[in-house]
Amino acid sequence: MFDASRQDSTVSLADNGTVSEATYSLALIPGDGIGVDVVAAALVPLQAVADKHGFAVRQSTFDWSCARYLETGSMMPDDGLEQLSGHDAVLLGAVGWPAQVPDSVSLHGLLLPIRQGFDLFVNMRPHLLLPGITGPLRKSEFDILVIRENTEGEYSGAGGRVHQGTKIEVAVETAIFTRAAVERILRYGFEQARSRSGRLASVTKSNAQKHTMVFWDDVTDELAAEYPDVTVTRYHIDAIAARFVTHPETLDVVVASNLFGDILSDIGAAIQGGLGFAASANINPDGGFPSMFEPVHGSAPDIAGQGIANPIATIWSVSQMLQHLGERAAAADLLRALGTVTATPERLTPDCGGTGTTDTVAAQVAAAL
Template sequence: MPLIALLPGDGIGPEVVAEARRVLEALALGVTFETAPVGGAAYLVAGNSLPPETLALAKRADAVLFGAVGDPQFDALERRLRPEAAILGLRRELGLFANLRPSSLTPGLEDVSPLKPEIARGIDLLIVRELTGDVYFGEKGRRTGLGGVREGWDSMRYDEVEVERIARVGFETARRRRKKLCSVDKANVLETSQLWRDVVNEVSGDYDDVDLTHMYVDNAAMQLVRDPAQFDVIVTGNLFGDILSDQASMCAGSIGMLPSASLSSWRSSLGLYEPIHGSAPDIAGQGIANPCGTILSAAMLLDHSLDMAGAARRIEAAVAKAIADGARTADIGGTLSTSAMGDAILAAL
């Protein structure tokens, strides 16, 4: 019987994960659930944002459904103790180097996208973000420079093996969509990006059926607003992928709508699934968070980790139908509570 580890985390994480669990239970798929603390919630009870018991559960499970971590009350802690260290630790310990972040406009939400409706309707892309390298995992520190001036520094680095494996995830993903891959970098300025571009070009020789293009990250940010329909799959590094996927989510209407999957290969079984929004401590406990991103993350979980594509499509169709019928939380122009949005999706299911 498949085991799903539920790691709700902080802020609105417990609220949205609860709704995703309701949807999964309604499908009666024969899965089991175990819950463990992570992030700030774990630090409060264990003095560690990623307790050994939580990590052990994640490794033992068939898939992980993750909420969100982070709270300003922990900002004074050492960086290794902060809630955000938990998600970085999970990615590292589980070998989750590939992050898939789809972005498409759900019909009926044209009015909440900041783009013109005729442009917003064309959004149907997937960002493949490298997840365990770049400045997030490079050497970093604080020091005193000349004249006693304080400095902070972070090292951006990739080796060719790291670039090749994420490039292959990008090509394989594009091969299963519209066979268009755009590699985003900053090769005109960064040596790290020049290596990235060189390796992506080398890997492209194994994928003659995929149309490869390159784009600088500043231009990619502009093109996502000007003409998002030109993109099919984007492959990029950790930092650029973090920024561009958040931008793509708002082009599609709301960051609360979009799911993600973190995998150890394009055909991975074990994966970690989470909405791309954060913990939103300013609205935590108010019951107004949008659970759609987490519910759609559960659909990705069924698809990628449990080989239940049919159930995944049912969830996606139920979310689309609920929205088409007028169900909206505050971030997408409505008044429904988190649980009421879950009710609407369950009714559509």
């Protein structure tokens, strides 16, 4: 069942839910394609919820994108992380223009350097059906929180190619799993499970990957002894991928490696109505760096600039951002407003079967506040 107050239990900077008089510095990276459209739209309900709850948001926009890469040869400047570091949070739209810039270039030139450079080791994606939204499954009563290790694992970038372009070419990609990273993401998952239903699913493929994934299982077992109030179920990635489709209501907090979490959260997006609802938070719970919030639907160049992109994932990501910044009441209020709007699907964007536009949907959410 939809519950605006239960979207996640991220560590906050303030925890009393009262009206704030703070001013937050927000770095905007609209990026490519529909990222530009949905970020602009999400600022409308953000301003409305800020006005209602008594805080202010100071925005700085960065043109880091594939267009910049084509002009300068880099997705962002050399001191990009330094420029972002003075902000309280980052809102990213989408990155990618594969017809002109390979995805491997755009991803490794912007998104991954921010995640890894700021040690945003938690990637958190909520999966549930908002009011009025019908997913592809007959089941509707599910509320899954995927927690993905976000800085190493299969996306570490360790490896290379030799004898490139010849018949004896070799490519090696090495997954890196450190005890520090595995333990901290699992511990974060245990804490989330403790605050929700007390159920944790840990995902590996330890029957086939006998080093890294057995190691992950071992660390899971060690930590489980510290959390006797949390029930742990270990799944292989193929089995839990099927369970997302057949029995999603049996899952709550799911913790997985970088690659497995990426795959599962796309399945989660599919069963919650599509990528237009796929919100995401990249968080360093320890602070010290700005966390980054983004929809994960991609840049969709084929519909960019047409005003039909679904802004809900971006607005939901803004709600996650407010939660993380300590504006808990505002975060819940924004998510409730989203639910009010989605309850009338015909007013949503075409991907939801509606006749609305990117801007009209955002305006409806602002009005619902």
